[in-house]
Amino acid sequence: MVFKPVVALVGRANVGKSTLFNRITRSRAALVADFSGLTRDRHYGEGRVGDRPFLAVDTGGFEPVAKEGILLEMARQTQQAIAESDVVIFLVDARAGVNAHDHEIARLLRKTGQRVLLAVNKAEGMRYGSATAEFHELGLGEPHPISASHGDGVVDLIEEALSYLDQEGADTSDGELAHDAAADAQAEDADDGAAEESVVHRIKLAIVGRPNVGKSTLINTLLGEERVIAFDMPGTTRDAIEIDFERGGVPYTLIDTAGLRRRGKVFEAVEKFSVIKTLQAIEACNVVLLMLDAQTEISDQDAHIAGFVLETGRALVVAINKWDGLDGERRDRVLRDFERKMRFLSFAKMHTVSALNGQGVNALIKSVNAAHAAAFAKLSTPRLTRELHAAVEQQQPPRKGIFRPKMRYAHQGGQNPPLIVIHGNALDAIPDSYRRYLETRFRTAFKLDGTPLRIEFKSSHNPYLQGAQ
Structure with missing residues (x-):
């Protein structure tokens, strides 16, 4: 990475x-x-x-x-x-x-x-x-x-x-850089199908969250071994830890985050939560797994991490950990708190889990796979355009003055996150509420759960619009 x-x-x-x-x-x-x-x-x-x-x-x-x-x-x-x-x-x-x-x-x-x-x-x-x-x-x-x-x-x-x-x-060119160069050459070799396939299909999953929410415990559960240190003290993780493994025939690279980058260069007095480490991992991965602690309140830190994931456009799955230690009343309170503070994550699948005993982990990984597939989905222009016209037929965009925005066709402009580009006239007049309406229609039609979806409007020049104004 x-x-x-x-x-x-x-x-x-x-x-x-x-x-x-x-x-x-x-x-x-x-x-x-x-x-x-x-x-x-x-x-x-x-x-x-x-x-x-x-x-x-x-x-x-x-x-x-x-x-x-x-x-x-x-x-x-x-x-x-x-x-x-x-x-x-x-x-x-x-x-x-x-x-x-x-x-x-x-x-x-x-x-x-x-x-x-x-x-x-x-x-x-x-x-x-x-x-x-x-x-x-x-x-x-x-x-x-x-x-x-x-x-x-x-x-x-x-x-x-x-x-x-x-x-x-x-x-270090004789070591890891030489290895990187060889790996790059191998990936670019058209005859090496296996290497190319592993690059395309491997899911890079960053596990992020506040200290002591159970990130390392979850990784150990996924791997079935004590691969990373899990200890009941915030900030146990010190180095960038990347672990390749396979589950259900799908290859993953797990990225554990929490601590400082280098051993031996850490001052005793520093905080054990590294913002830089988390930001870098989010930018470098395909899917983010945001872990929350069911036994503590959802904090501003949790919301800010989630907000940064949204800004970077990464696919996202949320896991509320330590669920097994709560009674029914406390569980209801946690879910209400999540709905209130994390409502902007409506696109992401939320799971209640216990990383320690493996409860809910299988369903969690299924959502990770689905979020990755949604982030890299290929959306055909004819189908996008048909869905656009169906959405407009059901609910037209509001007028601006005597003109109503006219949307002609749509095509995909990018992946991870999916970008849908809509062409037409006077599209700069489309309000955010109608953008959200279109986003919901496209998300439902193409099953884009677990990934942010971005819509870009491109207007053609209307020679009559300026004269009328």
Whole structure:
């Protein structure tokens, strides 16, 4: 599985980390993970330099020696970001110069052994030597003068950060990269039908959820062995764990999520829930299995994870675990809570299970298979168009002024998630309520349960519309 590299922005308060984050992600809202209790001054965003995508992490002001209160919590967040990153950009302020906090942060970064780039921000209008000279004493290599607000030097900085990863990959070229190249060549060989078939049909299933909901226990139940550590303490999982197995003749790759990416680079004080890890797994899989804990309330974290699955367009199945430990009244309460807080997941199949004893697991896997099939369904243009015309005949779209939108035909524009493109006139006037009506019709007609469905309208130019208005 190929993950986007992670670049963490670290530094004391007011050095321009958020300004740099905004510039490299081009949107403060990109992949913002507003997880309750996890994101005080810590944000996640997608960036791209040329054709190289990456994930950026914005952190709060960092004081490594903080002992209590909000500063301690912010320090923990920053330590988490450092631990799960591939490269760290340490920002300092060219105008303010080096101070004691900078030295503390530099000392901590040197101990981690992480790849670090030193970026001297607010260097616009300053001579190169005067902007960077005193920052050599931090012992983190050549300082890079930039201006996050003006963009000076930012592209070069990110390109060098990503080049670190290229160099790191080159060091292992005799191992896993050579293996990857061989695998790619094998997959592209038309004569190797078995390899091609395994690529096409293997289901990549990411199991996500809050700590201690039973993700590793479910994987052990599916495999019939204690393959991953399952322990009654949040955050047991530390590494990215991918496991290939077969069930009922269907090959799967299970992706267990919860912890930090690297052993040995984890600080004792950091949280045990890795947002980056979960976001990456969701983006890399075909189907997401979202696990909820029947013995606790559905939280904002659960809703935010589900919302991100919906945004990425991944197929989804929901499992409410530890169901065997509840009485009838409590079960009714949990189901009502799910309907109220997760109503936007109406497309997804929900199961009540016990990962520990295997209750409901067979039905769960059937829904995973169905969701995968729906996500990659091939929808013929004639049938889509017939269903579109039948929907319009039953209920026409509302008029806008004297004009009524006219839908002529539909075709499939993509898979995972399925995209249906509808062509006609004045389609920009179609309200969201009618879009939802069409979505329901298509979902029912093509049995697209378990996957988001997207509809795109493309209008032809109407020469009379502009004149009439």
